[in-house]
Structure formats: structure tokens, C-alpha cells
Ligand SMILES: *Cc1c(COP(=O)(O)O)cnc(C)c1O
Ligand SMILES: *[C@@H]1O[C@H](CO)[C@@H](O)[C@H](O)[C@H]1NC(C)=O
């Protein structure tokens with residue numbers, strides 16, 4: 370036994386003794402077989418992983434992923450070097466303090482309530498304080514200066530919503546026997562939205578607190594379905610990179626691996642063959658947007674649907690933003706594309722009643738082709754000491770008042786009301802789009818992203834810093850949305866913006882002229898680009914865009930969230 374000569378004596382003896390008896394030999398054999406099996410399983414697992422990585426991203430794609438990962442890691446280490454870390458921290462802190470000064474009112478004149486008043490205020494006192502809070506200095510959404518954000522259905526509708534709140538202030542749908550009216554309204558809301566999206570027989574849905582919760586629920590039910598029916602323990606989903614970030618949140622909360630698929634120029638729609646290559650036995654959900662938030666583009670939902678149907682994988686279509694506009698585009702006389710349950714592969718849809726449904730904030734719906742998926746989002750606890758407990762979504766107690774507000778909005782608007790709003794909103798989007806495409810002062814420097822069909826129009830610039838344009842518009846009182854990858858800005862048209870569209874175009878013309886002039890002067894005087902004075906948007910995205918590891922941005926964003934809770 371030359372091989373065993375290096376074993377310690379005692380071990381060698383047992384080993385030899387075992388080898389001599391037939392039983393001992395069997396034991397050694399068994400251990401070896403077991404070891405080999407474990408090794409082979411290990412090998413198989415990693416070969417499988419490698420195979421699906423290469424199939425999904427290709428050789429060059431995988432190499433690029435590895436390169437980016439290495440760059441991020443190395444840059445992360447660089448950021449943690451003692452000298453660098455303190456410098457970065459000082460800058461982050463300074464920025465957060467600046468932010469705080471902007472968001473949190475300070476000074477001797479500001480009255481703060483940091484503990485409960487020992488004796489309650491009078492009604493008059495509360496009313497006066499509320500009035501002051503309402504009229505604090507702000508970006509004027511009332512004058513249509515804010516992109517998206519306020520999906521207002523008009524003053525009369527708001528008054529009706531407030532009345533509905535008053536009647537259902539204490540209502541909570543968790544007690545359907547106590548508040549039967551709320552249960553009825555909630556069921557009717559789901560049914561009305563289902564019919565809007567051409568749901569087939571047997572379709573169902575639930576109401577939620579917003580688009581994010583609707584998306585979370587759709588991802589959860591897809592994950593649970595795959596786990597219970599196919600035994601998938603390492604779930605993955607495939608998203609267009611433009612899909613709402615709530616899907617990434619779902620990935621983080623529910624441990625679903627997220628694959629992002631590029632949405633490249635000139636169409637900016639999800640690249641179908643990339644989606645198809647990323648499919649593997651762990652895939653639990655495909656996603657498309659109709660339309661997406663950044664560019665207002667509708668993905669190729671027909672193509673996704675064919676893929677999903679063929680592979681028997683759920684497909685979620687995010688119509689949170691499209692909400693009550695996209696189903697009515699054709700009826701309002703605009704061009705549309707297929708996106709709803711009429712496509713066989715579409716298994717779930719999220720639709721925000723609190724966007725273009727004009728319901729009060731905190732309301733959305735998620736619809737399913739059949740109960741086959743919905744049952745997996747329910748939470749049921751049969752043996753709790755508090756009693757048998759069942760709830761449909763994340764929240765336990767829920768505000769019945771909001772449901773009443775939502776129901777009142779839907780039935781008050783009616784189909785004709787929503788078609789009318791669609792006319793105005795999509796019409797204003799077209800007007801802004803056409804101005805940017807055709808006005809020579811704008812067309813020379815701005816370019817529309819893809820071909821938007823709904824309420825959002827995004828544009829970028831190949832000649833000017835688009836973030837300078839965003840900042841300059843900010844100085845004129847506009848709040849437009851800054852986008853990244855690629856750098857761009859968008860306007861999400863709402864009813865208040867409809868009336869301000871002409872002013873928006875006029876101001877944009879002025880601003881582009883101004884930024885062009887500034888840029889010309891800068892080049893003439895030879896000031897380096899870095900030396901130019903930048904506004905907030907340009908400063909943030911200018912820096913963030915160039916960083917391989919965005920941990921500084923993460924720190925800044927965290928500081929921002931902390932600031933929200935400072936009195
Ligand atoms: C707004 C939006 C959501 C989610 O909305 P919240 O209601 O803010 O949670 C999801 N998807 C798209 C495309 C959206 O525009
Ligand atoms: C790698 O990073 C660059 C720049 O940060 C980005 O443009 C590119 O898309 C990334 N590639 C992949 C494969 O993620």
C-alpha cells in the first residue's frame with residue numbers, strides 16, 4: 370500500500386483492518402460512491418448554471434458582465450481606501466445638508482410639533498395649521514408645472530371624493546359584515562377594470578394600495594405558483610430594463626433573480642430574442658410594460674405573449690401608467706397596439722386607478738387571467754391564536770374611505786369621461802412631441818425617444834447636456850423627470866399640464882436657446898467642461914453616470930430618505 374504510507378499510524382491501521390474484512394471494504398466503497406455522487410451533483414449544478422449563463426447572455430455578454438462586475442468591485446475597494454472614504458463621506462454629507470436646508474423648513478419663525486400637544490388644539494387652530502401646511506412654498510402642480518405626480522380629475526371630482534371619504538371614514542374592508550357597502554364597491558371596482566382590459570370568463574383580481582403593491586403581488590404569485598407546481602426554488606424573472614423599478618423591489622423582497630434585457634434605440638422596446646435566450650427552467654415570470662415609465666413606449670406585448678404562451682410561463686403586463694388611457698386609445702381615435710387579455714399569453718395586468726383613473730392616491734388593481742394565479746398571492750393563517758386569519762394582499766386593515774373615493778371616481782367619470790380625458794391628455798402629448806420633432810429651434814438639438822403612443826414623451830440631446838435643460842426648466846418653475854441610461858428627460862402629461870402645454874413648449878424653446886448659447890460661450894472662452902457651473906440634476910446625473918460603482922449615489926439617496934423624517 371504505497372499510497373497509505375503517509376497516513377498516521379493509527380488511522381492506517383484501522384484503514385487496513387477495514388480493508389481486510391469484506392464489511393469494511395463495503396463501507397469504504399460506499400463512502401467513495403457517496404463522495405463521487407456529491408461531486409457529480411456539484412459539477413452538474415455548476416455546469417447547468419454556466420450553461421444557462423452562456424445561453425442567456427452569450428460569450429461576449431458574459432465577458433461584459435464579468436468585466437463590469439470586476440470594475441464595480443475594484444471601484445468599491447477604491448472607494449473604501451482610507452483617504453478616499455473620508456473625502457467621499459465629507460462630500461456626501463455636505464450634499465445631504467444642502468438637501469436638508471431645501472426640504473426641511475428652519476429658522477426661528479418655524480413652529481414645530483415634535484410631541485403630542487398636552488392639551489388638544491381647538492378645531493380652529495387645527496384648520497389654520499392645515500391651511501398653512503397646504504400652502505407651503507411648492508412647485509406649482511396646480512398650474513400644470515409638474516410632470517406626472519398629480520393625476521387630477523378636476524375640482525368637481527375631488528369634491529365628490531372628499532364627500533365619499535367623509536361617509537366611509539371608519540370603514541375597513543377586513544370586516545365585510547360590518548361594512549358590506551365597502552366590500553361591494555371593491556368587488557365592483559375590480560369588475561369594472563377587468564372589463565376595460567377585455568378579461569375572459571373566469572378572470573379575477575384584487576385591489577391594492579398602489580402600482581408597486583400590484584406589481585409585488587403579481588411577482589409573488591408567479592413565484593409561489595412555480596414553487597408549488599414546478600418545484601422551482603431559485604426563481605428568476607426577465608424584465609425589460611425600462612420596466613418599473615417596483616419589479617426590482619419584488620426581486621429583492623421575494624428573492625427572485627432579475628435578468629434585465631436591453632431596450633435599444635431606435636424603438637426602445639424590449640429585445641425579444643434576448644428574452645428568449647434568457648429563458649430557463651427557473652424562469653417564473655416574463656414582464657412587459659404598456660407603456661413604460663421612462664419613455665412611455667409600449668413593449669412588443671404580442672411577441673412576449675407568443676413566447677410566454679409557447680413556454681407556458683406567466684406574462685405580466687404593467688399598465689400602471691397606461692391605466693385608464695391605454696384601453697381607450699382606439700375609442701378616442703388614437704393609434705394603439707395590442708396589450709391586454711386578448712393576447713393569449715398575458716396572465717396578469719396591473720392597472721393604477723390612482724393614475725389616469727383619477728382615484729385618490731393609494732389605489733390600484735392587479736388582474737389575473739384566472740384564479741389559478743390569484744390564489745397564490747393570498748395569505749392565510751389557519752391556526753393563529755387571534756383566530757383564522759386571511760388577507761388578500763400586504764396590508765391587514767385597509768381604509769374603506771379610499772375604496773369609496775375610488776368607486777365614486779370610476780362611476781362619476783364613466784367611459785365617456787375617461788375617453789374625454791384621453792383625448793385631452795394624449796392630444797397634449799402629441800402636441801409637445803410634434804413641437805419637439807418639427808420646430809426647428811427644438812429639432813436641431815432635441816430628439817424624441819422612440820415612438821410614444823400614450824401620455825409620456827421623453828427626449829434626449831446629442832449636442833447639449835440634457836440635464837442642463839432640465840435644470841433650466843426647473844428655474845422656470847417646471848418639474849420634469851430626469852432619466853438615465855441614456856440621459857434624457859420626460860414629460861408625463863396630466864390634466865393640469867394639458868392647459869399649460871403651450872407655455873411648456875414656449876419655455877422649452879427659450880431654455881434650449883439659452884443652454885445652446887451658454888455652451889457656445891463656454892467653448893469660446895475655453896472653460897473645461899468640468900469647470901462649468903452645474904445645476905442639481907446635472908451635478909447628480911453627470912457624476913452618477915460615469916461611476917462604475919454607484920455606492921455614492923446609494924449613500925446620497927439614503928440621506929435623502931432620512932431627511933424626509935427630520936422635523
Ligand atoms: C407609477 C408606475 C408604477 C407604480 O406606481 P406606484 O403607484 O407609484 O407604486 C408602475 N409602473 C409604471 C409604468 C408606473 O408609471
Ligand atoms: C457595463 O457597464 C457599462 C458602463 O457602465 C454599460 O454601458 C454596459 O451596458 C454594461 N454592460 C453590461 C453587459 O452590463
Ligand SMILES: *[C@@H]1O[C@H](CO)[C@@H](O)[C@H](O)[C@H]1NC(C)=O
Pocket residue numbers: 441442443444445446448449918919920
Ligand atoms: C460598491 O462599493 C461599495 C462601497 O465601497 C461596496 O460595499 C460594494 O460591494 C461595491 N459593489 C460591488 C458590486 O462590488
Ligand SMILES: *[C@@H]1O[C@H](CO)[C@@H](O)[C@H](O)[C@H]1NC(C)=O
Pocket residue numbers: 555558576577578579722731732733734764767768771772775776
Ligand atoms: C384603495 O386603497 C386601499 C389602501 O391603500 C386599498 O386597501 C384598497 O384595496 C384600494 N381600493 C381600490 C378600489 O383600489
